[in-house]
Amino acid sequence: MKDSAAEGRLSRQRERQRAIAADVMADGSMRIEAIAEKYGISLMTAHRDLDALVARGIVRKTRGVVTATSSSLVEASYLFRRGRQQAEKAALARAACALIEPGHSVILDDSTTTLHLTSLITGKTPLTVITNFLPIVEELSGEPDITLISLGGTYYSWANSFLGHMTVAALRDLRADIAVISTSAITDDICFHQTQETVDTKRAMLDSAATRLLIVDHTKFQRRALHALAPLTEFDHVIVDWNTPDEHVDRLRRAGVAVTVAQPAPRTRDRR
CATH class of the missing domain: 1.10.10.10 (Winged helix-like DNA-binding domain superfamily/Winged helix DNA-binding domain)
Known part of the structure; x- marks a missing residue:
C-alpha cells in the first residue's frame, strides 16, 4: 500500500x-x-x-x-517560439520569398520562421506548398492558387506539427523545387535539433528538394541541441539576419556558402 x-x-x-x-x-x-x-x-x-x-x-x-x-534536449513550445525575434523572422521571410518563383513546388518546415512566409508567397502563385506544420496548413488552406500538400504522421503538440517515420515516408515520394527550413541551434557550423524525430523529418525534406534554403536568426548561433541535422555547407543558400555577427557570415562565405544578410524593415532599422 x-x-x-x-x-x-x-x-x-x-x-x-x-x-x-x-x-x-x-x-x-x-x-x-x-x-x-x-x-x-x-x-x-x-x-x-x-x-x-x-x-x-x-x-x-x-x-x-x-x-x-530551450535546451539541448527540450525545444520551447510553438506558442513561445512564435513570439520571439519577430522583426528578424519577418526579414528572413522576405529574403527567402525573393528566391521563390511562380510554379515552384516548395517544402516548408515546422519553424515559426517559415510561418512568416505564408503571407508573402501568395504573391508568387501558382505554387505547390508541402508542409508538416499545422499553422501553415491553416493559413494557406483557402488560397485558390496554391496546391497544398499536408504531410501526415504523429502529431506533436509542442511543435504543432507532424513528425516521424510516416512523415518521412510521405516525403520520400515527393520531389520539390526548394525546401525552406530553419533550425534550433548551430554549433561548429552544423545544424542541430533537440529531437531525433525532428531531424529525421527535416533530413527527408532536404533529400526531397532540388534546392536547400536555410533561414536562421542570429540567436541560433548562441544555442546548443543534441541531434545533428546537416552542416551549413550542405545548403545551397543560407539567409541570416542583420544582427548575426560578421565573423559567422565571413566564415561561411569563405567555406563557399552563399549567404544573404536579411535587412530589417525601414522603421526597425538600427544598424547597417
Missing part, C-alpha cells in the same frame, strides 16, 4: 510538472506565486517542482519569476 501511494504521489507530481512546463512555455514566463495559486500548491512545493524543471533545462528561475528556455 505504501509503495502504491508513493507511486501515485510521484505520478501526480510528474504530471503537475509537465503541466507547469507547458504553461510557462506557452506564456514565455510566469510568476511563481501564480503557479502556486493555479495548481493549489504551496510556494515551497512550487519551488521544488520548478527546481526539477530547472535541473532538466526546461525553465529558468529569477526573482520570483520562471522563464521558458
